Amino acid sequence: MDTKYKMYLLVCGGTGCRSSQSNVLEERLRKHLKENKLENEVQVITTGCFGFCEKGPIVKVQPDNTFYTQVTPEDAEEIIKEHVIKGRQVQRLLYKDPDKKEIVHDSKHMGFYRKQLRIALRNCGFINPENINEYIARDGYAAVAKCITEMTPQQVIEEMKKSGLRGRGGAGFPTGMKWEITSKSPGDQKYVVCNADEGDPGAFMDRSILEGDPHSVVEAMAICGYCIGADKGLIYIRAEYPLAIKRLKIAIQQAQEIGLLGKGILGTKFNFDIEIRYGAGAFVCGEETALIRSMEGGRGESTLKPPFPSVSGYLGKPTNVNNVETFANVPVIINKGADWFNKIGTEKSKGTKVFALAGKINNVGLIEVPMGTTLREVIFEIGGGIKDGKKFKAVQTGGPSGGCLTEKHLDLPIDFDNLVKAGSMMGSGGMVVMDEDDCMVSIAKFYLDFTVEESCGKCAPCRVGNKRLYEILDRITHGNGKMEDIDLLRNLSKVIKDTALCGLGQTSPNPVLSTLEGFYDEYVAHIKEHRCPSGRCKDLMKYEINPENCVGCTACARNCPVNAITGERKAPHTINQELCIKCGACIEKCKFNAIFIR
Amino acid sequence: MNKIKSLDDLRKIKADVEGKMKLREHSENAENLVQIKVAMATCGIASGAKTVMDFLVSDLDKRNIPAVVTQTGCMGYCYAEPTIEVTKPGEEPIVFGYVDTKKAEEIITKYILTGELVDGIIPVNYEKIEDKKN
Known part of the structure; x- marks a missing residue:
């Protein structure tokens, strides 16, 4: 490949690094390259966030993979003179591994700064979700094959229990235990239900999994069916997720065509098939008993537990309800083994958790981190910190069922029990970040x-x-x-x-x-005090004009939609509080900083 | 499609598809295909991924560049949608963010044709299960 450039300097342009002058750094690098007549051989490239904002700004040199951290604009000259021209790494800017106290020269295999581990999201963004072969090529359906041809249902359940996987829908009930209870409940017909009724404001983990890797859920439901003795699976999904539904349908159809769903799967006596049921998007239908009522055609109302669905669920039959993300973890546990899985995470919460980062955060997105990662790591490193350099105020986890965690919780390792202790909960994994402007x-x-x-x-x-x-x-x-x-x-x-x-x-x-x-x-x-400290509650706000600054230009009065501002030309104006609707139009128009909010 | 009747059938398909993918990735043959994946979850589509994908397909075709453009799910970088991943034969995949048709054009002209990197690269910031050893 004939490329013009021999070397690249990749400079992080993530908002975190930008705020520590990575743009100035970039300019300086370009300037020094030019001074040394290297601009046609070495190119400076702006990249997205490395997810290592704590040590930013980051500069990565290619092709030698040198990874510089906390690079200031003043370091630009040294990088060019030492590294680019003389080929010597600038030792003081290399990353030092805090555990081993060693300098890391090469970023080629450096997982050390990668806070994320993708288990449930392993195929999202890698495979074409509408092609079953791509899923199979990444160990797809190998887990269900292993279960039904080499293991007894009880062995699979034991493996699940040993893995320590807990329900990702919110409450964190141990999955293996749930499967065991349902398997032991007497019943001629049993059901596996996938709860895809994701409804927390700001949460989109399940949708992304279904859109990016629907087969992992299909496969895991079959495994669950084998364990509990069910031949029928139902996916309850909100009709508001048309793309997820479309891809699920394609996945189910492909699995049926190829014989991975249906009768006598892989030449065994195991039968399993899946149907989709649509919800109308009621939040309460994410609660399992209400979900079951809704699937039966009734009103989405919860019922008293016990009896639990494991004993008497859909149509009064034993029913195992698990969330999308829980299912997405199952094939990996079978393929890699419970002992691989249970080494990830904390003592009582194993594995990883997917979070949908939203709100006043720079890197809005979908992330997956091992349990035990702190809120600080999630918000300030992976999330890139608070937007517009504002101050962090709180993070809401668990949606409407959760709570707001504050600065003092930032170093809390995230797991099911810690979040409950702190007055919030894991919930399905929405994380809404708030800054100082939120009331x-x-x-x-x-x-x-x-x-x-x-x-x-x-x-x-x-x-x-x-x-x-x-x-x-x-x-x-x-x-x-x-x-x-x-x-x-x-x-x-x-x-x-x-x-x-x-x-x-x-x-x-x-x-x-x-x-x-x-x-x-x-x-x-x-x-x-009838005062809103964040200035959000309109009824507690009062717009006023400082007569010392007001020059009487009439800009505010002309732009007030309700004519609440009056005054002679070239004389200080006043705002009629009775009429003012606190829209803020006057503040925007005033060029003299004469209007303020009390 | 043939039915998979046994575990061996399944392994065979896996080996087949894997083999094809490896061939694409590792061969030095100049005729090898460039692989482009476009993140097409709801969020990606909402920010214009479909237009970008259509553009990539037609523009690569127009220039006679052998390439496979496929859709994939959410890569997780919602803040930088639309995102695409480009894998040139024998090279590591690179993810680009904020890809509109103009950026897509630049990626084809510079990165795909000459190997020159362009702005907007999103570094890999996670571990895969394949790398996680206990």
């Missing part, structure tokens, strides 16, 4: 609004209690709260948690309780 009372109100909308209405604590919680929060954000409201919020939350019928109601007060815990001062400011 935590409004955030709690947002989630309550969601739960009120999505409550099925069957039990009073959830139907009525959440509505009251919402009303109290609404009152506070409008400046009409009283200090007693805080006690009321706490008491009501506790009652709802203790008495609601299903997981939705039992967890819905979490956003309120966790924000009260972490941001009590903000509640107090809203109530006592």
Whole structure:
């Protein structure tokens, strides 16, 4: 390949590195190359984030794979003179392995800075999801083949138990144990159900897996069917995921055509087939009993447990319900062995977790990290930190059932139990990052609004209690709260948690309780001072004109949509608070910084 | 498609497909194909991946560059969609982010034809299960 350039300097252009002047660094590198007449032999390239923002800015040299960290613009000259011209690495800029205290010269095999490990996402972005052969080429269907031809159902269940895999849908129930209970439940017909009713605001892990690697779910459902003695699988997916549905259908059809679903799979006596059931996108249908009711054609309402679906589920038959991501892990556990899997993660949470990073974060995206990775690593290294250089305020995990974790939780290793202890939960894996501009009372109100909308209405604590919680929060954000409201919020939350019928109601007060815990001062400011510290609650804001700065240019008055601003030309203007709708149009137009928010 | 009736059948398919893929990846033959994967999950499509894929197919065709353009799922870089992965024969795959048709044109003209790197490379920032040894 005849390339013009002999060497490349890859400079990280991720937002994290940009904020530590990687753009200036790039300019300097180019400048020094030019000074040495090397611009036609060495090229500087801007790359995306390396996921190692803590040590940024990063410069990687190709083809020798030297990996420089924390490079400042002042280092540019030395890199060019020493490395590029004389071929000597700049020792002081090389990365030093903190464990081994050794300098790392070569990034070729350096997994050390890679915080992510892709198990559930192993094929996402690698294979064509609509081609079964590409899945087979990456060990696809080898796990189900191994199970049905070489292992007894009990052996597979033992392997699953040994792996320590826990349900990725939220609650973290041990998967192997669930399979064992369903396998031991008596019943002439049993079912495997895949819960693809992903509904948390900001969560899109399951959709991505189904769109990128649908066969892994199909295969795992067959394995589960073999273990529990079911010949029928059902995937409950929301109709709002048309692409995921399309690819699932193709996957099922291809597996049927090739004989990996159907009767007598791989010449054994094992039969298994899968059907898709559509949901209308109700959040409560992600709760397994409501999901089963909905699949039966009834209203999506939860029922009392016990009996658990493992004993009496779909059509009253033993039913094993697992989440998409849980299933996606199963073939790897069988192929690589439980002992490979259970060495990853923490003591009680094994393996990895997929997170959908969203909100005020630079690298919005889908990531998969081993359990035990800290929030700081996820947000500031993989996520590239907070947008626009703002300050981190909180991260919401677990969706409407979870809570807001604050700065003091940043070094918490993420696993099922730690998150619960901290007042949140794993949930399905949505992570919404908030910065200093977000009002935590409004955030709690947002989630309550969601739960009120999505409550099925069957039990009073959830139907009525959440509505009251919402009303109290609404009152506070409008400046009409009283200090007693805080006690009321706490008491009501506790009652709802203790008495609601299903997981939705039992967890819905979490956003309120966790924000009260972490941001009590903000509640107090809203109530006592009628002030929103983040300037988000419109009713608590007041736009005013500083007469000393106002020159009477009339720009604000002309742009006010409700004519709330009056004043003589060349004389200070005033805002009529009665009329003002707090749209902020005046602030944008004022060139003299005369308008401020109180 | 033939039915897979036994474990051996399955292994055979795996070996076949794997062999074909390896052949593509490792041969030095100049006629070998360039492989391009376009991340086409909902998020990718929403930010224009389909247009980019159509462009890649027609432009490579127009220039008579032997290449296979396929779709794949989400690579996880939502902030940099649309994303594509280009694998030249015998080389490591490279992922490019923020690929609109203009960028796609640049990637073909520079990277695919001359091997020159262009801005927008997204470094691999994760471990694969194949690399994870205990």
